[in-house]
Amino acid sequence: MKKLILFSVTMMLMLSACVSKKEYAALEAKQKETQDLLNTATVKLNSCLEERASATARAKALAEQLEDFRKTNQDLIQSNKDLTMLTSKGASNVEKTLESLKEKDLKISRLQDAITKKDSVMLALVTSLKKEVGINDPDIEVNVEKGVVFISIADKLLFKSGSYIVNERAKEVLAKVAKVVKSKPNFECMVEAHTDPVPYNKPPLVDNWDLSVKRSTSVVRVLEDLGVASGKLIAAGRSQYVPIASNDTAEGKAANRRTRIVILPKIDEFYDMIEQEMKNLSAGN
Known part of the structure; x- marks a missing residue:
């Protein structure tokens, strides 16, 4: 297309001296029309290139997603094999009960019921805490992460x-x-204190480890005084090593100086609940 324009301009220059003004004007109009066509073609070409790039990116993303699906499928297959092996080795009493696929499905259903009960208890606990503690206070945050x-x-x-x-x-x-x-009564309470990285050395404490542990035990003692059973309490100091914000700013350091009270379900009681569901299943059959 560019060669065509160059040729047209050249011919116009050569013929301008020997053609009439009318012919020259016609040639000039033709040249403008050709330029417009070139501009339009260029715009369409650029649009096509962008669409191709976008399509290529989408195709790559879909390919990666497909690969993730394949990997997930393989993981599920392997998990199923591992569960079958575990059942065959350590749960002979369950195998005797689950003689058919229907019985296995019933076992899974019972397990899911137990987990649902646990999740319901946690949800009720969060609701109660938000109501009692006052979630509107910007210095207090209540949330759930991985069932805790x-x-x-x-x-x-x-x-x-x-x-x-x-x-x-x-x-x-x-x-x-x-x-x-x-x-x-079926939950424990861990007090976890965090500091920023500013060095601390005020006797008898020697560093941020000491400060974080001392702060956690101070909160534990307050909870004891408030009637929480000592056997349900755990004191933990994390020093400066689990930040949630950058320590490059005063705001970030302030966010990192925090104390977390972690409400933990007693894992042994959770599994007791599952075991009881299994016994109920066996009795039903």
């Missing part, structure tokens, strides 16, 4: 800077937490 309830309390709400003595305002919040924890 977390109550995250900002450092400024619990302690003065560099201190491990729980202040009076925090005791009001902890009293609400204690009320909910005491109402759930």
Whole structure:
């Protein structure tokens, strides 16, 4: 197309001296028409190139998705094989009960019921905590991660800077937490304290490890005073090593200075619940 235009311009220059103005004007109009066609073709070409690039990207994404589906399918097949092996080795009493596919489906259904009961308890616990603790406080956050309830309390709400003595305002919040924890006898409570990376050395404490542990035990003692059974409490210090924000800013450091109260279901009791479901299944048959 470019060669055609060049040829047209050349011919116009050669003939301009020997053609009439009318012919020249016609040639000039033809040249403009050719240029317009070229511009239109260029726009369409660019659009086609963009569409091809987009289609190529979509095709690549679909191929990756397909590969993920294939891998997931293989993992599910392997998991099923592993479960079958485990059942054959360690659950002979279940195998005697599950003599048919229908009975196996019933076992899975019972397990799902047990898990659903656990999830329902956790959901009720979160609802209760949000209602009691006051989720509207920006310094308190209640959420669930992987079946575990977390109550995250900002450092400024619990302690003065560099201190491990729980202040009076925090005791009001902890009293609400204690009320909910005491109402759930099948759960344990872990207090997990975090610091920022600013070096700490105020005797008798020597570093952030000491400070985080001391803060967690201070909160544990407050919960004990509020009537939470000591056997349900766990004190844990994480120092500066599990940040949730960048320590490059004052806001990030403030976010990292926090105490989490983790409400944990007793795993042994959860499995007891599943075992009881299995016994009920056997008795039914």
